[in-house]
Amino acid sequence: MKYTIEKDKIIILDKTEFNPKHILECGQIFRYKKLNNNDYVVVSGKEKAEIFETENGYEIITKNIPYFANFFDLSNDYNQIKNKLSTQNETLKKAIEFGYGIRILNQEPIEMIFSFIISANNNIKRIQTLVEKLAEKCGTNMGDYFAFPTLKQMQTLSLDDLKNMGMGFRAKYIFETAKKLEGIDLKKLSEFDTEKQLEFLCSLSGVGPKVADCIALFAYHNMNCFPVDTWVEKIYNQYFAIQQIKNRNLIRKNLVAQFGNLSGYAQQYLFFYKRELDKNQKK
């Protein structure tokens, strides 16, 4: 994708491989805010960026250019990925045409772990509220926003703190995982193969197969993962299944068999497509 870098901004000269709405509203990140039509503020870890639409693309304004160049996966060629996937399946082709500007973000492992523990049996709106509360409660004050808490900061929270924030039955999971991660180098996990990565993640309290897939996908860019949640279950049974399947493990297996090392990309296009369609139908 065409982009250039100036002092404090990344200039994107493309509107087909980069679309802030598609990128931010496809459920992979919870800390963003819409300013105007296609303008957004996004917070990741302790960094912040603002995105503004221009005539020929977008400008990403930030104090940390390298961080957000990597965050937005700018060196990756999404046209090639989209072409490959579009030929594989008609529904996916439609989903890609719909969410053409999606990119899979490179996010912080610690942020993904706790955010997706919160996501269990929850809706995106409420997940956003809870993640924000967590940052406000114990994350570093950066002036006009709060950084996502470090592990040390997470460990200062009591079980009651978490319950009082509205974490519900996930409070215990967060509390236990914060303890368990002590002394563990999460960067090392990127060197593991998929099986080992998921095995470790599933050993954390509140992390099962679906949440582990999300963490592997969004924190470690592991494209062999295909998180199957309630939405993917719906889309699978609507468009892919010969016969209806409820077993999510089996659905995952079938989808990974079909999309291989492009599974993570395929999943995001399908997830965004299905959710937006359902949202619009309700209106």
Add this chain to the structure above:
DNA sequence: TTCCAGGTGCATA
């Protein structure tokens, strides 16, 4: 009032 949301953990057979 009931159902549902980017599910997980645990008991039971």
Add this chain to the structure above:
DNA sequence: TATGCACATGGA
């Protein structure tokens, strides 16, 4: 190994 249920909370 597979199935079923409880688990907080808030919006529709």
